[in-house]
Amino acid sequence: MRSSITAVKQGRSVSRRALSAALVVMIVAALLIPLDRAGLLDRAKGPLQAILMPTQRLLTNARLNVSSWSDDLLHWSTLRRRNGELEATVADLRRQVIQLQTLQSRNDALERELGIRQVYGWHMVSASVIQSTSSAGRRMIRIGKGKLDGVSVGMAVVAKEGSSPPSLVGVVDRSYAQTADVLLITDGTFSLAARTTSRTPAIGLLVGQWQVGSRTRLEEVDRDATIASGDVVVSAGLSKPVSNDTPLAQIPANVPIGVVEQVSGSNYAKSAEVRPFIDPDRVRDLWVVTGEDPK
Amino acid sequence: MDNYRPKLEQRTIRQLSRASFMILLALLQSSFAPGFFHSRVQLVLIAVIAWTLLRGLAAGTRWAIYGGVSLAIITPQPIGADLLALTLVAVLIAVATEDFPQDTLLLPTVSVTIGSLVYGVVQAIILRLTGHPLAWLQYALTIVLPQTFVNTVIAVPSFLALQLWDRYNRRIGWI
Numbered sequence: 034m035r036s037s038i039t040a041v042k043q044g045r046s047v048s049r050r051a052l053s054a055a056l057v058v059m060i061v062a063a064l065l066i067p068l069d070r071a072g073l074l075d076r077a078k079g080p081l082q083a084i085l086m087p088t089q090r091l092l093t094n095a096r097l098n099v100s101s102w103s104d105d106l107l108h109w110s111t112l113r114r115r116n117g118e119l120e121a122t123v124a125d126l127r128r129q130v131i132q133l134q135t136l137q138s139r140n141d142a143l144e145r146e147l148g149i150r151q152v153y154g155w156h157m158v159s160a161s162v163i164q165s166t167s168s169a170g171r172r173m174i175r176i177g178k179g180k181l182d183g184v185s186v187g188m189a190v191v192a193k194e195g196s197s198p199p200s201l202v203g204v205v206d207r208s209y210a211q212t213a214d215v216l217l218i219t220d221g222t223f224s225l226a227a228r229t230t231s232r233t234p235a236i237g238l239l240v241g242q243w244q245v246g247s248r249t250r251l252e253e254v255d256r257d258a259t260i261a262s263g264d265v266v267v268s269a270g271l272s273k274p275v276s277n278d279t280p281l282a283q284i285p286a287n288v289p290i291g292v293v294e295q296v297s298g299s300n301y302a303k304s305a306e307v308r309p310f311i312d313p314d315r316v317r318d319l320w321v322v323t324g325e326d327p328k
Numbered sequence: 329m330d331n332y333r334p335k336l337e338q339r340t341i342r343q344l345s346r347a348s349f350m351i352l353l354a355l356l357q358s359s360f361a362p363g364f365f366h367s368r369v370q371l372v373l374i375a376v377i378a379w380t381l382l383r384g385l386a387a388g389t390r391w392a393i394y395g396g397v398s399l400a401i402i403t404p405q406p407i408g409a410d411l412l413a414l415t416l417v418a419v420l421i422a423v424a425t426e427d428f429p430q431d432t433l434l435l436p437t438v439s440v441t442i443g444s445l446v447y448g449v450v451q452a453i454i455l456r457l458t459g460h461p462l463a464w465l466q467y468a469l470t471i472v473l474p475q476t477f478v479n480t481v482i483a484v485p486s487f488l489a490l491q492l493w494d495r496y497n498r499r500i501g502w503i
Contacts, residue, residue, distance in 0.1 A: 047422045051385040058389055058415045062396065065408030069400075070458055074407050081401045085355065089402065092359035164359050164402065170471035171455075173404045207404065214404040222460050243470075 079179075079209040086177060086212060090163040097317060153199070154326035155285060157191075158182050161318050163212065172220035172243050174203070176319065179211045183323050189268070189284040190215045192311050192319040198289045200310035201225075201268060202319060213321070217313040218290065219243040226269040227251055227290055227307075235260040236269055239290060239307065249291060254303040264293040266307050285325045347394040350375070354398035367475040369482050370444065372399055376414050377421050377443045377483075378490045381436055385422035392418045406458065413450040417443040433484050440483035441476055448472030 068074055105112060160178035178184050188205045204223070206216040216223055223241035228234040229251075235258035237251040254260055270286020291309040298304065350372065357371040372395035380388025396411025403410075421439050428435055448471065456462045 047385050047426055051389065051422075052419065055385060055389045055392075055415050055419045058393060059412055059419075062408040062412035062415065065411070066406050066454065066458065069406040069408060078401060078407065085351075085402060088355055089359045092355060096360045170451075170467060171404070171460075175404060221463070 075209060079211065082175075082209060083211045086163050089175070090161065090177060093162060093164055094317070097315070153285070153287070155191075155320075155322045156324040156326075157320040158184060158323055159318065159320050160184075160190075160213075162316055165314065171222075172217040172241065172313065173206065174215050174217065174313070174316070176213050176215055176321070177211070178321060179209045179213045181210055182321075184208050184213045184321050185283075187283045189288055189322040190319055191288060191322060192313075192316045194311045194316070197310040199320070200289045200291070201284075202309075202311055202313040202316055204284065205321065217241070217243075218309060219248050219313055223249075225284065226271040227266050228269045229260055229264040229266055229293065231259060231261075231264055233259050235264070235303070236271075237304070239266065249307045249309055250304055251293070251307050252302070252304045254305065256298060256300070256302055258303065260293060260296055260303055260305055262293050262295060262305075264305075266290045266293060283322075285322060288322070343390070346391065347398075350391060350394035351398045351402075354395060354402050358399070358402045367471070367478045370447070370475065370479050371486070372410075373414065373417065373443060373447050374440055374479055374483060374486045375490065376418055377439050378436060378487045380418045380421045381425060381430065381439060381487070382491060382494045385418060388418035388422060389415055406454075409451065409454045412454070413447045416450055417446050420446060433487070436487035437480060437483050440487075441480045444476040444479040445472060448475055 160176040164175040203215040203217040207214040220241040227239035228236040237254035268288040291307040293305045295306040353371045392414035399410040400407040
């Protein structure tokens with residue numbers, strides 16, 4: 034009776050012993066957080082993640098398949114309209130392909146540049162998404178490649194979907210033996226120097242906006258810079274030439290990110306909503322850029 | 329008979345089966361559970377709350393440990409973050425609902441709503457303390473509230489399912 038805080042009501046009471054045990058658990062949990070942040074628990078975490086990886090991949094693929102199927106079902110009329118638009122686009126592209134094929138004979142160099150490696154000169158490791166985050170409101174994914182495959186913190190992660198160019202979807206945030214966590218470009222903590230590809234590039238800071246209800250935004254653009262809707266945004270690669278040791282120095286310049294949708298500005302700077310070429314939440318297969326050809 | 333205590337191997341098997349169940353729930357939550365308003369159903373949190381209501385704080389804490397560790401392995405959250413939040417929720421629910429009648433479905437519904445809010449706030453505080461910038465109002469509006477809504481919707485069916493399982497366990501003597 035002494036160990037009970039209150040009398041048993043409805044067959045249940047909170048004992049001092051249970052409360053003390055819960056308190057100990059909370060203290061241990063609070064101590065584990067900084068230890069894990071310092072990477073001291075990675076040796077234990079890595080092998081366990083590797084064991085669960087196949088199941089996670091299986092479940093993630095199943096969810097994406099179900100989601101894709103239900104989306105198709107729900108958006109039948111939209112799909113039909115979109116199909117019509119795509120058919121028109123395909124017809125236009127066919128015409129362009131014929132033109133290009135004529136030009137191809139004069140340009141052997143361009144012919145060799147089909148494919149990401151030839152175009153961008155990136156060295157890549159292919160990976161698949163094994164899990165996307167579910168809690169704490171962070172936009173992250175876990176991929177099935179890690180340190181053993183040469184994946185390290187700060188490396189750019191790109192993906193390609195349909196007719197989109199190979200585009201940046203995130204940056205490796207943490208690398209384990211066989212898996213790695215990727216911070217998506219839409220996450221609120223993501224920031225990267227980016228620029229437009231216009232003749233006079235507008236340089237700014239690309240930041241994730243998911244937590245505030247949007248996708249990505251190019252901020253702190255010089256107020257005199259020219260930036261308009263439809264401009265393509267790519268990584269600026271500002272850290273790389275400096276050759277400093279920051280993780281983001283591993284991101285090459287000119288990695289496509291998205292298209293400017295809307296520009297706004299103040300007396301001091303401009304900013305723009307950027308629609309990513311690829312919705313990072315729907316990505317299944319991607320590549321980690323582990324290096325690039327010397328210029 | 330009052331002093332009956334299961335053998336060590338029996339207790340170990342029970343705890344292992346519960347831990348396996350929580351790993352399965354964590355896997356389903358992180359990889360398979362459908363999203364609504366960009367929020368996934370937090371199956372582990374709901375299970376911890378439901379089990380705390382059904383079996384009390386000690387059992388709820390055990391499930392919080394299994395669930396917290398499972399989520400820490402499966403998701404990119406730091407080890408300890410989910411464990412701390414889940415245990416705190418179990419304590420709050422156990423203490424706050426101690427005097428309420430158990431034979432109503434209002435209790436699990438309200439418990440899951442309050443538990444989800446507390447869980448979201450604790451996660452936000454941990455994020456902030458570990459150096460991540462946080463816009464509190466937006467975080468509450470775009471993450472905590474939708475997550476709470478989604479969890480609340482599924483609270484009653486989840487509670488009923490666990491209640492059935494609990495009754496079955498009691499019937500076969502697996503208490």
